Amino acid sequence: MINKFLGFKPDEKLLPSQTVTPDTDIDLSSHKYQKIWLGPNHPGVTGNMAVELTVQGNTIMKAKTHVGYLHRGFEKLIERRLFVQGFPTSIRMCVAEPDTNEYFIARSTEELSGYADAVPEYANWLRMLSLEMARLQGLLRGVPGQGGTFALGIGVQWGVYLRDLILDRFEELTGARVYHMYIIPGGVRGALPDGFKERMEDNLRDIDDFIIRIKKLMFHNSVFKTRAKGLAIITPDMIDKYGIVGTNARGSGVKRDVRKDNPYLYYDQLDFDPPTATDGDVYARSWVRWQELIQTVDLIRQIMAKMPDTGDIRAKMPNVLNWKIPKGETYVRLESGRGEMGMYYVTDGSDKPRRINLRGPSYNHAIAVLEDMLVGADVADVHAIMVSLQTCPPEIER
Amino acid sequence: MSIYVKLAYTFLGLMIVLNWGMLMGATMRKIGARMAGRHGIPFRQPWINLLKNISTRTIITHGVMYYMGPVFRLVGGVGLFLFMPVVFSGGVDGPWTNFSFQGDLVLILYFQMFGMLGMALGAGQGGHPYSAMGIARGLAQHAAVELPLTMAIISIAIQFDTLSIYKIVEAQQGGFQNWVLFTNPFAAAAIILAMLGALGHSPFNLVKAPNEILIGPATEYEGTYLGFMQSAGAIIHVMEAVLFMNLVFGGATSWIELIVKSFLIYFWSVFVGMVFPRFKIEQSITWFFKVPLVLGLLAIIIYMF
Amino acid sequence: MSELDLNKKTSEMLAKSEANAAKAEKTFIRPEDEEREVVAPDGSIIKVNPIYDYFSNEKPKEEKPRGGVVEKFLNWARAESIWVLGFGTGCGSIEIPPLVTPRFDMFRYGVQMRPTPRQSNAFIISGYLSVKTLKRVIRTYEQMPSPKYILALGSCTINGGMYYDSYSTINRLDKYIPVDVYIAGCMPRPEALLHGFVKLKQLIKEGKAEKANEYARNFDEYKANQKKIIKDWNMPDYNW
């Protein structure tokens, strides 16, 4: 009311954001618009990518995503490496959660060479444990990161500290900090160390405390609500049109979760229900992620309770140095922290893969969705929108 | 006392203020680091940064106005210092009353704006689109801050029937019950809220929002220019705090009191900034025109009759 | 002048710029960077060549250190406040957040992040560099004020690492820009990064971190290497 009385908020139908559509043609030679670049050298873009904006004042008229700054040509390099040689290379395709790629490579090779059922039960439980830990460390960066986009840096500091604790557990389990080549074809590389569960439980208790704090810091914060509510809304009918998956889809009420739809490993033995929200704006998405943080902690507890204490960690596999896989193709998918990830894997009977192709959720989120979502938005919100869509460049360009 | 002694005193006071500003900035960053659980920067860091910036070899200028920007900002800070009684002791021409005179309140309000205008010139010639956007946001928000501040100051001027900061401080001596904070609570509330914007911390630091517009007006500045701006920033932070201290919190009768009070005033904005995200520009302007402006108007209305 | 003429002129200019754009397809120069004439709002015609108008195009000069006690003191100051550019060029940048957070707090050592190249004097090349990024890295590096230092992370910058046979990533970074400190590993742990900073401090205090002058001295050689692999060279030879 007071806004209208004082007249500081412009009339809705005068706002340019109401009139712009993704296919408005921009005439740069008329002196109305300005072209600015966000990135690649910009603290406000997620990773090493660039967004080319055509702005009028503070309003974005046109947005173009530029990727390829992290292109390494994995899919070409894999074609000239043995299966075992390609393994350490290909897991570096996604920096945020490398374990997903390990699972893809291991699972596809097992499936195509007929060892799908040979993997021991204990190894599968360990795979689930490492995958859920990877999701947890991703969420510990992602959930407070949404506040960080609004300069709420304190939560990020707490979250990254706890993520370091999880990375310590990873180091215990796998020996590596970020790129742990743990899920190998035929099983896993090591058993659970003594006392791992107790130390993990300590960290999980810290994280429970952190979850409450971040709730008070972010979701009960008036300024955060002011900025995040009603920003970058994804409507349910956009889900299939744009191929939106994961938390972005669940944030707008569409329950898509590979763990429920096509259960892999032993996810059908755990009881959990993917959280959803209805609004589909930035607030709803980060709220869904916050609930998923709780759920992931709970899942890790369930896994550690249900998994057998010991067992075989690896099936008997052929000699990897001359391991030939018959001609075939498959598609393996799982639910990563950002949504459905998958890999299309083709073999041609030789000792090298014929073709692999990673399907990252950001491939749609960062290009098709982001470009249409930024139109009419405020320059100040670009970072928030990118983080809320969980754009991750390495999996776009591989 | 003779003008030379006064000049010497003024220069000494400026040095004290500069160093105290740097120390205060480092302390605030340390407090923020401790809230995050970090150790934080060493206390000497600001001085070393200043040295390093001065010792930069490459210095690029984009023209005269680009060069004048930091100078204007420094002049704004020094002007704030020159025409304000810093420490209230020793009568009207005491050692630390500097060149305070009748009606300096108006001049101070002008000098508050001065640095921002200089930055606008410099950023404009710097030619970086983000500096232009930053300074546009800065000027808009500064105008929004100035309005409630001016309302409150007018109310205080009506209350004490003077435009001299020295007189205002003098009238508040003799116990905290005489402070404007208690004698004119509405104006005090308006000033305390407007302080958040004037001291430029989150949620009102959109001017230099790193993840949107790099660091705004200072995007193109480097080396000695940046050193200038750092020292100017240190002085301005202290002097803004001193201004609010003089207006609301009864001034200071000694350097110790000044240091304590200015620290607390500055800490108030840091304290708020730690736990609140950043407003968008139109949101912050709307906020300033909602709460503090209404309070300032109330203060005036009360003291008109 | 009348509105009609203005429109006519504008359309002519647009046609010209489209022709330029067609030419640009071959020369890799974006239409907005092409040399062209533009119509100012008052109708006057201005010739612009963005690439050479907006940036200085002269070679970098070699700035000799002063030497003596003064230089020692300034080097101490430079070493104690290292401002790192916040540009994550590769996957090694996933280890930057731990560096600025409670676990490994690099602010203790006077190392801070700065968002803009103008104010930062250390550059972390975090891992492999694709040619597309190398172009931006060179441009950013040339905009940083001297003295400037480069820390190269990972095996990828030393000999290409596991991407030695990739068509998209370079093999040796020191052929394109001078490197002060190499931090090996894939990827280096935060402790290794901190150690790299300590090493860089030693170099600066001993006055050995003068790679910016080396870049100026062997400028032509570096440029030749850079132009060999950056096929679409649509930027000035040197920009401040």
Added chain:
Amino acid sequence: MKQFIEKLSSKYDLQEVVYQRDNLVFAAISKENAIDAVTYLRDYEGFTHLVMMSCVDWIEDGKFQLLYLLNSPDLKSDIGLKVYIDRENPVMDSAHHLWKQVWTYQREIRESFGIDFPGSPRIEENFVVEGWDDKPFMRRDFDTHEYAQKTYFPRGNRKTNDPAEYMRKKLYPNQPVTAKQRKDDK
């Protein structure tokens, strides 16, 4: 799933149907019917989610293989439609009107394999590489190692070993090479 595939193959003749898993089927379809079948699957059979588009280079047959991988949220199953197109004049109809993200895939495939999709928006723009003047880099006949060797500056003292030989030398130095190992190395 099985009877559904039979229904589909009666509508469009599907070759080399492979039941990879009970909820994942790969089938080849002719180039003319491809977009039609994809549209039919999306509109009438509930395969509304395009998982991915991919391309494989079968150089020995002189063919490119395009893959449209569709997912049905209700059936919870996937179907991968493979289209073989000639390697000499690689042209395929564009499907950018069906899903919003398709033009991105087509842009990438055009850049990396050189397959043209007439009418697809922004198809000319380069996707990941800049100023690329060699043949499309994902084709089998493009040797990335050779390209890297002659373009970038490899460190001279880097040497690569055949893993089998190297491990045998390192781990079992004084063991004679058996006939089986010799056969495996072939």
